[in-house]
Amino acid sequence: TQLLEQSPQFLSIQEGENLTVYCNSSSVFSSLQWYRQEPGEGPVLLVTVVTGGEVKKLKRLTFQFGDARKDSSLHITAAQPGDTGLYLCAGETGGSEKLVFGKGTKLTVNP
Amino acid sequence: DAGITQSPRHKVTETGTPVTLRCHQTENHRYMYWYRQDPGHGLRLIHYSYGVKDTDKGEVSDGYSVSRSKTEDFLLTLESATSSQTSVYFCAIRGSGRRELFFGEGSRLTVL
Numbered sequence: 001t002q003l004l005e006q007s008p009q010f011l012s013i014q015e016g017e018n019l020t021v022y023c024n025s026s027s028v029f030s031s032l033q034w035y036r037q038e039p040g041e042g043p044v045l046l047v048t049v050v051t052g053g054e055v056k057k058l059k060r061l062t063f064q065f066g067d068a069r070k071d072s073s074l075h076i077t078a079a080q081p082g083d084t085g086l087y088l089c090a091g092e093t094g095g096s097e098k099l100v101f102g103k104g105t106k107l108t109v110n111p
Numbered sequence: 112d113a114g115i116t117q118s119p120r121h122k123v124t125e126t127g128t129p130v131t132l133r134c135h136q137t138e139n140h141r142y143m144y145w146y147r148q149d150p151g152h153g154l155r156l157i158h159y160s161y162g163v164k165d166t167d168k169g170e171v172s173d174g175y176s177v178s179r180s181k182t183e184d185f186l187l188t189l190e191s192a193t194s195s196q197t198s199v200y201f202c203a204i205r206g207s208g209r210r211e212l213f214f215g216e217g218s219r220l221t222v223l
Binding site for chain 1: 142144146151152153154155156159161167169201203210211212213214215216217
């Protein structure tokens with residue numbers, strides 16, 4: 001059972017464009033994390049959001065956690081080729097020792 | 112960078128043979144996880160450990176077993192490999208009271 005739905009699955013854009021990736025669920029999460037994975041490597045944590053409505057910024061990346069803690073979004077401003085990669089969201093339910101991952105969004109930023 | 116290594120990084124084997132993947136950490140983290148990653152399925156949890164000799168199943172545990180005899184090592188065993196177990200396997204670690212996972216570089220397994 002896939003608890004986290006990510007969209008879009010694939011995204012190909014030109015350098016300088018803005019984009020938003022979504023992570024949705026019918027379940028409530030105590031926290032939600034975003035990871036970025038490059039080919040041949042393991043995922044690397046970008047951010048963790050914990051509070052409903054929380055917004056975190058990491059340079060050109062803006063992460064938002066929904067008020068009901070069921071969804072999250074990642075917005076990238078002025079995308080660069082270095083942003084290319086697989087973006088994964090992962091949710092933690094209260095008291096669980098396990099993280100559930102979405103299927104990911106594969107982003108390609110063309111020069 | 113978190114001290115986590117996986118071995119082997121690449122392996123080709125035949126159907127029916129046993130395979131063991133090793134995850135080694137130098138961080139003394141309590142939690143260790145094995146995931147598999149497949150196109151169209153994302154990362155799926157196979158098994159995890161919350162301490163020495165303490166393990167539990169994930170969502171795709173059939174055909175896999177694990178062991179953790181010491182804090183730093185978490186072994187994933189395929190008793191009799193099948194072609195459906197061709198995948199990239201990732202180990203991850205997490206410290207007590209922490210949320211984030213640190214991943215290894217992955218082990219690519221091909222079962223012919």
